[in-house]
Amino acid sequence: MGTPDFAVGPLRALLRFGHEIAAVVTQPDRPRGRSAKPQLSPVKEFALQQNIPVFQPEKIKKPEAVKQLQSYGADVFVVAAFGQILSQEILDIPPLGCLNIHASLLPAYRGAAPIQWVILNGEQKTGVTIMRMDAGLDTGEMLAKEEVPIAPLETDESLHDKLMEAGSRLIVETLPRLAAGELQGQKQDDAKSCYAKMLTKEMGKIDWTHSAVEIERKVRGLYSWPGAYSFYRGKQIRIFEAQALESEAPAANAPGTVCQIGKDAFLVAAGQGVLKVLSVQMEGKKRVTARDFLNGCRMERSERLG
Numbered sequence: 403m404g405t406p407d408f409a410v411g412p413l414r415a416l417l418r419f420g421h422e423i424a425a426v427v428t429q430p431d432r433p434r435g436r437s438a439k440p441q442l443s444p445v446k447e448f449a450l451q452q453n454i455p456v457f458q459p460e461k462i463k464k465p466e467a468v469k470q471l472q473s474y475g476a477d478v479f480v481v482a483a484f485g486q487i488l489s490q491e492i493l494d495i496p497p498l499g500c501l502n503i504h505a506s507l508l509p510a511y512r513g514a515a516p517i518q519w520v521i522l523n524g525e526q527k528t529g530v531t532i533m534r535m536d537a538g539l540d541t542g543e544m545l546a547k548e549e550v551p552i553a554p555l556e557t558d559e560s561l562h563d564k565l566m567e568a569g570s571r572l573i574v575e576t577l578p579r580l581a582a583g584e585l586q587g588q589k590q591d592d593a594k595s596c597y598a599k600m601l602t603k604e605m606g607k608i609d610w611t612h613s614a615v616e617i618e619r620k621v622r623g624l625y626s627w628p629g630a631y632s633f634y635r636g637k638q639i640r641i642f643e644a645q646a647l648e649s650e651a652p653a654a655n656a657p658g659t660v661c662q663i664g665k666d667a668f669l670v671a672a673g674q675g676v677l678k679v680l681s682v683q684m685e686g687k688k689r690v691t692a693r694d695f696l697n698g699c700r701m702e703r704s705e706r707l708g
Contacts, residue, residue, distance in 0.1 A: 403427040405443045408566050409482035412503055413448060415570035416480065421577065424474040425455045427462070429485050463489045471495055478580070480573060481535065490537050498580055500535040503569040505562075507531060507547060509595035512540035517565060518558045519598040521623035524615070527551050528561070530569040532576045534587055543587025546576045557625035601628065608632045610658035610708050614646035614675035632658070632707040634684070635699075639707065642689055643681035646672075658708035663701055666693045670707055 404413065405428050416423060426449035431440035442450075449456050459467035468491055471479075478498035481488070483505075493500050506516035508531040520528040529549040536542040548568045552561060579585050606628035608617055621630040621644045631640045647669070655661045655671035662669040662676075669676045683689040684699075695701075 403479060403484040403488075404445045404482040405429045405485045406483050407444045408505065408562060408569070409445045409484070409503075410448050411566040411570040412480065412482050412573050413445060415574050416577075417452060419574045421574075423449075423452075423454050424476045425457055427457045427459070427471070427484070430458045430460055459486075462486045462492065468492060468495075478577065480577075482569065488535065493535055493537070501545070501573070501576070501580070502533045502535050502540070502542070503573055504531045504533055504540055505565045505569065506598070507549065508533060508540060508544055509590040509592065511598040512595055513598035514600040516598040517562050518601060518623045520552060521556060521558060521561065522619050524619055525552055528565070530565055530572055532569075532572050541590060541592070543589055545580065545585050545587055546572050548572050555622070557622045559626045562626070603628045606631050608641070608708070610670070611673040614648075614672040614677045617672055617677050618644050618646040634705070634707050638685040640683045640689075641677075641679055641681070642683065643679075645678040645680065647676045647678055656706070658706045660701060660703055660705045660707070663696060663703060665696075666691070668692060668696060668701060 404410075413423070413426065426445060428443045428445045428449070431442055433439060434441040446456050446458070457470055459470070461467065471492060472495055476496050478496045479500040480503070481500055482503040488500060504516070505528070506512070506520065507529040511519055511528070516528070527549055529547055531544050532546040533540065533542045533544050548571070550564050550568050576585070601624065606620070606624050608620065608630055610617070610632070617630070621641050624630055625642070629640045631638050633639065657671055657673050659671045660668055661671045667678050667680050669678055680692050681689065682692060682695050684695070
């Protein structure tokens with residue numbers, strides 16, 4: 403059971419290691435892009451290439467959907483970013499239970515967006531947890547974990563790929579041990595939990611009164627979506643690459659003020675420190691390096707973003 407790219411890696415690994423996939427369960431095709439045409443989920447696309455049966459329930463808790471799941475006779479359900487909550491009735495179907503591949507070191511960062519929030523919060527490491535699902539939100543017993551370091555310039559996109567690979571390795575290591583009865587589940591300590599809430603478009607808007615370090619984390623953590631953005635000369639400007647400089651901007655520079663312009667970058671004053679901007683995209687235009695942007699727009703010192 404899975405929907406986005408994160409779930410494709412584990413599915414591919416399960417096939418490579420000889421597991422029989424009775425079916426793939428994924429979200430219904432949804433309209434995407436400017437055309438608004440229904441698009442296949444990445445998991446469905448891969449499953450069809452492998453000639454695996456695909457089931458796409460609009461609501462998985464409905465009796466007819468539960469009946470369909472029962473009909474597969476699966477030993478275990480492997481879940482990775484599926485996108486619907488499973489009822490206790492569903493959790494009870496497979497003899498070996500429902501295993502979730504969660505992209506954090508539980509109990510930290512339960513919820514929908516753990517990959518982004520570890521970067522936004524400045525964590526130095528994260529990882530993947532294989533968990534036996536229960537009726538709670540990412541609260542089940544932990545069966546296996548693998549740590550993944552977060553690099554200094556890590557984006558949510560690059561971290562996603564690392565965690566997908568880790569999850570793929572971990573699930574193929576876990577399943578044989580689970581079937582052999584070798585694994586003892588470890589209960590989560592709820593006192594150490596935190597919640598990785600769902601992302602919104604508004605979260606990408608830069609508040610220049612925040613520190614340069616926090617703004618750089620926003621640029622990296624929300625790189626894939628919604629992106630970190632501000633406004634310049636009345637139009638939205640998205641920042642793709644940036645570096646926080648710890649040195650204090652002169653007191654005369656209010657947050658959001660362009661305080662220095664170089665050949666390959668420009669500096670913007672933050673609430674603390676300055677942000678060195680290296681790559682941008684103006685509304686309605688393509689992404690460009692700061693050098694190309696500066697050559698085209700003639701930015702001046704003391705102009706404001708925001």
